[in-house]
Amino acid sequence: MSVLIVGSVALDDIETPHGVKAGIQGGSASYAGTSASYFAPVGIVGIVGDDYPKRYLNYFKKRNIDLTGLEIVKGGKTFHWSGYYEANDLNSAVSRDTQLNVFENFDPKLPEQYRDADYILLGNILPQLQLKVLDQVRKPKLVLLDTMNFWITGMRDELLKVFKRVDLVCINDGEARMLCDESNLIQCGRQILRMGPKYVVIKKGEHGAMLMSKKMLFLAPAYPLDKVVDPTGAGDTFAGGFLGYLDQKKTLTEDTLKQAVLAGTTMASYCCQGFGIDKTAKLKAQEIQQRLDELRALADYKKIRPRIR
């Protein structure tokens, strides 16, 4: 196992200004797993009920995503989320209904072969469960924590315990400001680094992403989209692509981390172009490469040495 993803596997109903979809594949592990699978071998640890459609399980298999760690509860119902986005604010979903169902009793148990995973994504689950996962892994090269506002406001202390034990925290700009009670994102980044992780990625949506360590700062543009169909899962998709890329490179350096941000950015941009995993589920190699190249070109310019008067 190269990339281990622990998170939710859900059925989503999503409404955006571009349409409505019901019962589609959702949850952080579905998005992140899909994305990582383009770069590296992936396994998912999650839980579903036996109402979870077989065709969705088959999809994971088709993408070579290992499901040994996916618990299927007999007679149980799968986590179901329903939400929508307003036309003028595609950055934040409004929940209509959240039925945790079997996810309420999720107790992640790692299959033996997963314990040696190199790259671990702690998706958006209870901080206490994230700690349980950390107790089960052996010598990961990098553990990425993806968090969200719900835990920041409701379970801050528990969340900060996780911060101390992970290598990288992925957080969006609004959440970073909330967590740090500070509007300047550079200051937020520094504060988060003092909370434990070696690296922090602050995701700024359409404005790109910022990777920070105590000694390094890297700014990545977002891929410019003139139409965001559905932003659900873009953060998870970013994290999955990020870890998948790192696993493929095998080396963990400032350079590969920067490149991983671009891989994550590329995958997240495709995620926003379709409902759920519609778009990311069937990407061609050349589509990914082309967008990686385009992203680079968008922010590239010649070094300049003006004469200063």
Next chain:
Amino acid sequence: MSVLIVGSVALDDIETPHGVKAGIQGGSASYAGTSASYFAPVGIVGIVGDDYPKRYLNYFKKRNIDLTGLEIVKGGKTFHWSGYYEANDLNSAVSRDTQLNVFENFDPKLPEQYRDADYILLGNILPQLQLKVLDQVRKPKLVLLDTMNFWITGMRDELLKVFKRVDLVCINDGEARMLCDESNLIQCGRQILRMGPKYVVIKKGEHGAMLMSKKMLFLAPAYPLDKVVDPTGAGDTFAGGFLGYLDQKKTLTEDTLKQAVLAGTTMASYCCQGFGIDKTAKLKAQEIQQRLDELRALADYKKIRPRIR
């Protein structure tokens, strides 16, 4: 004359979370002129009263800014603006008091030697006056229009007449969204291009800037500042550096335009680090070069070609 700047010359009282300053040099022409003067010969067209401090006039001369076009009204009072910023929103100033004084009767008359200027900045003045300036210039290589929310809401029709006659519109993200009634900035950029200009620069504050033509898109990062002392004039400073750089390069290509965005970004970042023109008035050549290099390094990464599975 290489770069001609038409705009306000004012005395400002500014309060930010980092302090209070009264009677400092303000106005779009002061900021833009200061910034452009590091790269090219600059002339200002504006108006002040004879209360305008001699030391401020001397400052302009020291920076080799030509004041032939600065009208000094005997017995008149200089435009005076007073405003403040809230700690959690350094993006928008709140006006306390605006006394137009002599600026109310500003009627820009270009000295003969200014009419052949290559690069023209139409700073934040009445759209009708901007048109008057355009009637007086002969064959500029590029006219940049800097606008603001006040004209967008209050004088839309007049403003759009100016749009039709300029080469480049500089606008911030909030204003672009307001003007276009559209939240997606790529869409906003396209809409603005349909309004007339060949190029548009959408300034996104801490998120950098976007340069667009019908065929080209360029994303520039902002220089990351952990402390914004006073953002007043950052937009004007950007525009000044942008035009000054272009004038120095002599050629107007996609490449030089992109580079000019970085020159403008660099100058604007320094502007935010001091009150008024405190910081930009006394920059050393190596400080500008160093930041240009840093900006580049912040967004630079190796081209990647992952193996896609």
